Each structure stands twice: as structure tokens, then as C-alpha cells.
Amino acid sequence: MEKIKMTTPLVEMDGDEMTRILWQMIKDELLTPYIDLNTEYYDLGLKHRNDTDDKVTVESAEATKKYGVAVKCATITPNAARMDEYDLKEMWKSPNGTIRAILDGTVFRSPIQVKGIEPCVKNWKKPITLARHAYGDVYKNAEMRIPGKGKAEIVFTDENGKESRQIIHNFDGPGIIQGIHNTDQSIKSFARCCFTYAVDTKQSVWFGTKDTISKKYDHTFKDIFQEIFDQEYKTKFDELGIEYFYTLIDDAVARVMKAEGGFIWACKNYDGDVMSDMVSSACGSLAMMTSVLVSPSGVYEYEAAHGTVQRHYYKHLKGEDTSTNSVATIFAWTGALKKRGELDGNQALSVFADKLETATLSTIENGKMTKDLALITSIEDVTVLNSQDFIKEIRNTLEKML
Ligand code: NAP
Ligand code: MG
Numbered sequence: 508m509e510k511i512k513m514t515t516p517l518v519e520m521d522g523d524e525m526t527r528i529l530w531q532m533i534k535d536e537l538l539t540p541y542i543d544l545n546t547e548y549y550d551l552g553l554k555h556r557n558d559t560d561d562k563v564t565v566e567s568a569e570a571t572k573k574y575g576v577a578v579k580c581a582t583i584t585p586n587a588a589r590m591d592e593y594d595l596k597e598m599w600k601s602p603n604g605t606i607r608a609i610l611d612g613t614v615f616r617s618p619i620q621v622k623g624i625e626p627c628v629k630n631w632k633k634p635i636t637l638a639r640h641a642y643g644d645v646y647k648n649a650e651m652r653i654p655g656k657g658k659a660e661i662v663f664t665d666e667n668g669k670e671s672r673q674i675i676h677n678f679d680g681p682g683i684i685q686g687i688h689n690t691d692q693s694i695k696s697f698a699r700c701c702f703t704y705a706v707d708t709k710q711s712v713w714f715g716t717k718d719t720i721s722k723k724y725d726h727t728f729k730d731i732f733q734e735i736f737d738q739e740y741k742t743k744f745d746e747l748g749i750e751y752f753y754t755l756i757d758d759a760v761a762r763v764m765k766a767e768g769g770f771i772w773a774c775k776n777y778d779g780d781v782m783s784d785m786v787s788s789a790c791g792s793l794a795m796m797t798s799v800l801v802s803p804s805g806v807y808e809y810e811a812a813h814g815t816v817q818r819h820y821y822k823h824l825k826g827e828d829t830s831t832n833s834v835a836t837i838f839a840w841t842g843a844l845k846k847r848g849e850l851d852g853n854q855a856l857s858v859f860a861d862k863l864e865t866a867t868l869s870t871i872e873n874g875k876m877t878k879d880l881a882l883i884t885s886i887e888d889v890t891v892l893n894s895q896d897f898i899k900e901i902r903n904t905l906e907k908m909l
Contacts, residue, residue, distance in 0.1 A: 508541065508909060510540075510541060510542060510543045511541060511542045511543065511853075511855045511856055511859055512543050512545075512853075513542065513543060513544065513545035513847065513851070513853065513856060514545075514851045514853060515545070515574060515575075515847065515850070515851050516545050516546055516547040516574055517544075517545065517546045517547070517574070517576055517577070517578060517843055517844070517847050518546070518547050518549065518567060518570045518571045518574055518576065518577035518578070518808075519546035519547065519548045519549065519577070519578055520549050520551045520567050520577060520578065520579040520580060520582075520602075520808075521548065521549070521550045521551055521552055521580050522551055522552060522579065522580030522581050522582040522583075522815065523551075523552050523553055523580070523581065523582050523583045523815045524581075524583065524815035524816065524817055524820035525815060525816035525817070525819040525820040525823060525829065525831050525894075526580050526581040526811070526813075526814075526815045526816060526836060527552060527580060527815070528820070528823060528894070529831060529833045529836050529894060529898075530580045530836065532833070532894070532895060532898050533833060533836060533837055533840060533898060536898050536899060536901075536902045537837065537840075537863060537898065537901060537902055537905065538840065540902075541859060541909075542844075542856070542859065547570055547574070549563055549564075549566060549567035549570065550563060551563060551564055551567060551579070551580070551582050551602050552582070553582070553583045553585065553589065553593050553595075553599075554593060556582075556599055556602070557593060557594075557595050557596055557597075557599065560596070560597075561597075561599045561600070561605070564599075564602045564605045564606065565605065565609065567606070568605065568606045568609035568610060569609070571606070571610060571806055571808055572609070572610065572802075572806055575805070575806050575807065575846075575850060576806075576807050576808075576809075576843050576846045576847050576850065577807070577808040577809070577843065578808075578809050578810070578839050578840055578842075578843035578844075579602075579606075579808055579809070579810040579839070580810070580836070581810065581811060581813060581814050581815045581816075581836075582602045582603070582815065583815055584600075584601040584602070584603075585598045585599050586598070603800075603810075606800065606808060607641060607800060610800060610802040610806055610808065611696055611802055611803060612700060612800040612801050612802040612803070612806070612808070613638050613639070613640065613641065613696075613697055613700035613701065613704075613800070613801055614638070614639060614641060614798055614799070614800050615636050615637070615638050615704055615771065615798070615799050615800075615801060616636065616637050616639075616783055616786075616787070616796055616797065616798045616812050617634040617635065617636040617637070617796070617797055618634045618635070618786065618787065618790035618791075618795055618796055619634070619795045619796070619797060619834060619835065619838055619868075620633070620634055620790070621795070621868045621871050621872060622868075622872045623871065623872055623874075623884045623885055623886040624790075624791045624792075624795065624871070624880060624883060624884055624885075625885060626789050626790045626791070627789045628764060628789050630765065630766070630767060631766070631767065631768045631789070631790075632767045632768055632769070633767055633768035633769030634768055634769070634790075635763065635766075635768045635769075635770065635772055635786050636704075636708075636710065636770070636771045636772065637771075637772050637774065637779060637782060637783045637786055638697075638700070638701050638704070638771055638772065638773045638774065638779070639774050639776065639778075639779025639780065639783055640693075640694070640697045640773075640774065640775050640776045640779060641776065641779075642689065642690075642693040642697075642776065643687065643688055643689035643690070643693060643776060644687050644688075644689060644775060644776040644777055645685070645687055645776070645777050646776055646777075647687070647688065648685050648686060648687045649685070649686040649687075650683070650684070650685045650686075651683070651684050651685075652681075652683055653678050653681055653682040653683060653684060654681055655678070655680055655681055656678055656679055656680065657677075657678050658674065658676075658677050658678070659674070659675040659676050659677075659678060659684045660672050660673060660674050660675060661673045661675060661686065687724075689724075689727075689728075691727070691731060694727065694728055694731045694732075695731055695735060695803075696803045697773070698731055698732045698735040698736070699735060699739070699803035700801050700802065700803050701714070701732075701771060701773045702735065702736060702739070702740040702744075702751070703801060703803065703805055704771060704799075704801045705740075705744070705749060705751075705771055706740065706743050706744070706747065706749075707801075707805075708771075709747050709749060710749060710769060710770050710771050711749045711750045711751070711752060711770045711771070712749075712750075712751045712752070712770065712771045712773055713752050713753075713754070713759055713762075713763075713770055713771070713772050713773065714728075714729075714732055714751070714752070714753050714754075714759075714772075714773040714774075715753070715754050715755055715756035715757075715758065715759030715760075715774075715778075716728045716729055716755075716756055716775055716778075717755065717756050717757075718755070719755060725775075728775065729753060732751075732753065732773075733753065736751045756775075756778060759772070760782075772786075787812065791880075791883050792832065792879050792880065792883065793812055793813040793835075794811070794813055794831075794832035794834060794835050794877075794879055794880075795832070795834055795835060795880075796811070796812035796813070796835055797809070797810075797811065797812065797835055797838045797839065797842060798810050798811065798812040798835075798839075799842060807842075807843070807846050809838075809839040809840070809842040809843040809846070810839045811835030811836045811838070811839050812835060813835060816831050819831045819894075823894075828893045829893060829894045830877045830878035830879070830891060830892065830893050830894060830897070831877065831894045832876075832877040832879050832880060832897075833877075833894065833897065833898055834867055834871075837863065837864075837867050837901070838864065838867070840860075840863075841860040841861070841863050841864050842860075844856055844857070844859070844860040845857045845860040845861065848860065862905065862908050862909065863901075863905060865908065866901050866902075866904040866905035866908055867901050867904075869904055870897075870900050870901045870904045871884075872886070873904075874886050874887075874888060874889045874890055875889070875890045875892055875897070875900045876889055876890075876891065876892065876897065877891070877892060877893075877894070877897050878891050
């Protein structure tokens with residue numbers, strides 16, 4: 508078979524620890540034998556981030572803006588222990604945070620469904636994609652412990668010094684208060700990311716807030732979503748036969764539990780934090796969740812939802828066998844290659860990416876999998892493979908399909 512050519516480079520962001528090992532294995536076994544990989548490579552491994560004063564992260568995000576599609580390996584977000592381990596000049600910020608700030612995007616996460624690993628919620632036949640607003644609310648709050656009797660107020664002072672006030676509570680004794688905010692700009696961009704991704708993946712959007720109780724704060728989210736939808740997306744949605752559906756957050760939760768799946772669930776920041784853990788744990792394993800950052804202008808960065816799997820990496824360094832699941836990382840590559848293929852009109856590339864996904868899933872369905880899946884599968888008599896052999900087995904399946 509002649510290798511598939513790529514016209515536009517794909518931005519490749521390498522990462523850390525066990526996922527960096529898997530990254531290389533995936534390229535060697537599943538990609539470069541079949542594709543003339545045309546990537547612009549950025550090493551986001553912690554050592555190189557430190558050597559470049561983290562400039563490499565910014566450069567990789569700029570390149571993503573330029574070319575439109577990136578694939579990212581999991582990376583270490585440094586903490587105190589990592590400062591010593593890597594002898595860091597600074598406690599560099601989370602690369603995902605830096606990239607997201609530059610691309611101004613929203614993260615969409617969906618479970619990879621495979622026969623034999625069924626979600627605990629038995630009516631979920633299709634994946635539920637969770638879109639979490641990643642700015643503001645309780646994550647950028649100001650809080651105060653109220654020591655005793657007194658009046659708590661919200662005060663807004665405009666640029667001319669004019670004040671508007673509202674009483675929060677007249678306290679008779681000790682208590683607590685909290686101030687939170689969001690901006691129209693950020694909510695609009697969140698709405699556009701959700702609707703853009705919906706059109707792209709031909710799925711409906713569900714959104715819920717508590718607008719009946721929060722008549723200004725949550726209601727603004729509802730109003731902005733409706734306005735952007737009506738003005739910019741309604742026609743397109745009608746053409747595709749998908750819908751935008753708004754309801755109260757508690758009603759949304761109740762409906763999600765009864766639904767079949769196959770839609771995008773947009774959530775405010777806190778709701779998204781909580782609900783994404785619910786959806787992912789109901790679907791079995793973090794190693795079976797894909798994640799894509801979509802910017803309002805339609806730039807895409809694909810990755811796995813899990814981290815660098817540090818514990819397995821230390822075993823690997825000691826020369827011990829590991830059984831680390833590479834599915835989400837493979838799907839980050841196939842997602843990015845498919846998108847690249849679609850944008851460039853490179854059908855061969857998209858078709859190959861589809862086949863690689865099918866080969867990955869059939870390998871598992873044929874009872875060959877890593878340990879994390881073997882523990883939860885309903886398939887009997889499974890073969891537990893190590894990290895390398897699992898990837899080799901996917902290659903065998905793929906070879907038979909090509
Ligand atoms: P993690 O890497 O997601 O791993 C946590 C545990 O989940 C592992 O120890 C393993 O459990 C299981 N697991 C996760 N992915 C797996 C896979 N592919 N195959 C098999 N098992 C898997 O989270 P962490 O250990 O808390 O974080 C490690 C590093 O990752 C941290 O430095 C953090 O900053 C970074 N991180 C990066 C990203 C990102 O780049 N997007 C996201 C999250 C965390 P067992 O050990 O029980 O087998
Ligand atoms: Mg959480």
C-alpha cells in the first residue's frame with residue numbers, strides 16, 4: 508500500500524510520562540507505516556517547557572490557530588513535587604489552561620462506546636458529549652466569612668464612579684457570603700463553540716440553568732444562548748434536522764438519565780465539573796473518554812481526557828510490564844486526522860482514520876484489551892495485554908482490514 512499524503516501540517520504536541528511512551532508506539536505501529544505524517548512538532552514535555560520558559564506551549568497554540576487542527580498528548584501540570592523532580596525554574600501553568608486561554612475554546616468530552624463495556628445507565632445507547640463552560644462562576648469567586656451582626660451588600664462602581672447597590676442580607680449573627688461573575692463575551696463564545704460543534708457533529712444541543720431562581724445571572728446565560736442560536740445557527744440546525752433545547756438544569760438531569768444519548772449537553776462551569784464526572788464514571792473508564800477543544804472560530808485541538816498515568820510510568824522505568832490503555836490517545840489522533848482530512852478534502856486520510864478506530868474497537872470486542880477494561884468488561888475469556896502488545900494487536904486487526 509502506498510502511504511497516504513498530507514497537504515497541510517497537523518500540529519503535534521508531545522507530552523509526558525506514560526502517555527509520551529504510548530504516543531511514540533502509536534506513531535510507530537499505527538500511523539507512520541501508513542501515512543506520510545506531515546506534522547509540525549512541538550515538544551510540550553515538562554523538561555522542554557522548562558528549557559523554553561514555557562514559550563513552546565504558546566507557540567504550539569499559535570500554530571494551532573494558523574493550521575486549524577492539533578493533537579495533544581497528556582502533559583504534567585507542575586506542583587511542588589514536580590518542582591524537585593524536574594528541577595523547574597518556575598511552577599509553570601497548566602498547558603491546557605494556556606492553550607485554552609489563547610484559543611478561547613470550550614472542551615467537549617465524550618465516551619468511546621464499545622460492545623462489552625456498557626454504560627451503567629442501560630438506556631444510554633449513544634455517547635453523551637459534555638460541554639463545560641470553562642470560565643468564571645464559583646471558580647473565580649470572592650468569598651467572605653461574616654463574623655456577626657451587620658449588612659452585606661453587592662456594590663458595582665462604574666468607570667465614572669457611580670455606584671449601584673443591592674442588599675444581600677442583613678445578618679443577625681455569623682454567616683457566609685460569596686460574589687461570583689461572568690461576562691457576556693465569555694458566555695457568547697461558549698454558546699458559539701457549542702453550536703459550531705453541534706453543526707460539525709450533527710448532534711442536538713441541550714442546555715440547562717436555574718433561571719427560575721436566578722433571574723438575572725442564570726437568565727442571562729439562557730438569553731444569550733437563545734439570541735446567538737436564533738441569529739446565527741437556527742437555519743443551519745433546521746437544515747441538518749438537529750435542535751437546540753433549553754430546560755431547567757434539574758429537568759435536564761432527569762431527562763439525561765432517561766435519554767438514549769447522542770447529543771451535546773452544555774453545562775455551566777460548576778454543573779459541567781460535576782456532570783462530566785457522572786457521565787464518564789457511568790461509562791467505565793477515563794481511558795475511554797475523548798476530549799476536544801473547539802474555539803468559537805472553529806479551531807480544533809484533540810486529546811485524551813486522562814492524564815500522564817504517572818504510576819504506570821514509574822513501573823515502566825523500573826522495567827516492569829504495564830498495561831496502559833491507549834484507546835483515548837489513538838482516538839485523539841484519529842479525530843485530528845479526520846478533521847485534517849475533512850478540511851483538506853483528503854478523503855484517503857479520513858477513511859484511514861475511520862478504519863483505525865474500527866480496528867481499535869474490534870480488537871477489544873474480540874476480547875483483547877488492557878487490564879483496566881478487562882476488570883469491567885462483560886466479555887468472557889479475555890486476553891489481558893500489555894501496553895505494547897495491545898497496540899500491536901490493533902495493528903494486526905488493521906492489517907486485515909486494509
Ligand atoms: P491520570 O494520569 O489520569 O491517572 C490516574 C489513574 O487512572 C492511573 O493511575 C490509572 O489507575 C488510571 N488511568 C488513567 N488513564 C489510564 C489509561 N490510559 N490506562 C489505564 N489506566 C489509566 O491522573 P493522575 O495520575 O492524577 O495525573 C498524572 C499527571 O497527569 C499529573 O501530573 C497531572 O498534572 C497530569 N494530567 C494531565 C492532563 C492533561 O494533560 N490533559 C489531565 C489530567 C492530569 P491505576 O493506577 O489504578 O491503574
Ligand atoms: Mg471534577
